[in-house]
Amino acid sequence: MADLAATRTDAANSCPTCTRYSAQAVVCGQCQQHPPACTRVFASQYYVPPLVEMLHRFKYQGDSALLPPLAALMRAHPPPWLPESGIDAVVAMPLSAARLAERGFNQSAWLAENLAAHYGWPCLPPQAVQRAHRPPQSTLSRQERRRNVRGVFQIIGDVKNRNLLLIDDVVTTGATINELAQSLKRSGAAAVYAWTLAHPQ
Numbered sequence: 355m356a357d358l359a360a361t362r363t364d365a366a367n368s369c370p371t372c373t374r375y376s377a378q379a380v381v382c383g384q385c386q387q388h389p390p391a392c393t394r395v396f397a398s399q400y401y402v403p404p405l406v407e408m409l410h411r412f413k414y415q416g417d418s419a420l421l422p423p424l425a426a427l428m429r430a431h432p433p434p435w436l437p438e439s440g441i442d443a444v445v446a447m448p449l450s451a452a453r454l455a456e457r458g459f460n461q462s463a464w465l466a467e468n469l470a471a472h473y474g475w476p477c478l479p480p481q482a483v484q485r486a487h488r489p490p491q492s493t494l495s496r497q498e499r500r501r502n503v504r505g506v507f508q509i510i511g512d513v514k515n516r517n518l519l520l521i522d523d524v525v526t527t528g529a530t531i532n533e534l535a536q537s538l539k540r541s542g543a544a545a546v547y548a549w550t551l552a553h554p555q
């Protein structure tokens with residue numbers, strides 16, 4: 355934990371709506387031109403070793419012993435806006451049914467449940483948000499990522515007038531998180547915040 359404190363994100367110099375570098379944490383030019391659907395996006399850690407290996411073991415080898423330390427890393431560096439955000443419920447980034455069957459579990463749901471229990475928030479049931487199967491985002495360019503996720507989510511649960519906190523493991527371009535936030539807002543959500551474990555430095 356002490357070593358990993360060195361790779362915490364620099365919230366004081368990150369854009370509050372996309373997490374990219376931005377001096378003094380002002381909303382970056384790109385977010386000013388195209389305001390994202392998320393009110394705020396925050397990552398606790400940079401996606402660098404040894405977290406890369408930890409997350410790989412957690413996610414692809416299903417090493418659930420890593421859940422408590424990974425969730426503890428998030429809680430050790432929470433979003434600065436958390437106290438005034440008035441979160442009503444937590445939403446885990448869903449996997450498609452095919453990906454869930456292949457992996458056997460949803461790593462973001464594990465993190466979401468751990469955080470929800472700690473902070474006393476309810477979790478939206480996993481079936482509340484459905485995700486269609488598409489090629490993994492990690493294989494695509496920034497442009498392709500936006501196209502690849504368009505219309506991928508279907509909101510089944512009731513999210514009207516709720517302030518939602520979206521939990522994911524890694525945010526890269528933010529395309530997936532923003533697509534889900536847009537879908538939730540179209541279904542009546544008041545605001546969508548996002549908190550992820552990591553983002554690339």
Ligand SMILES: [Zn+2]
Binds near residue numbers: 369371374381384
């Ligand atoms: Zn930005």
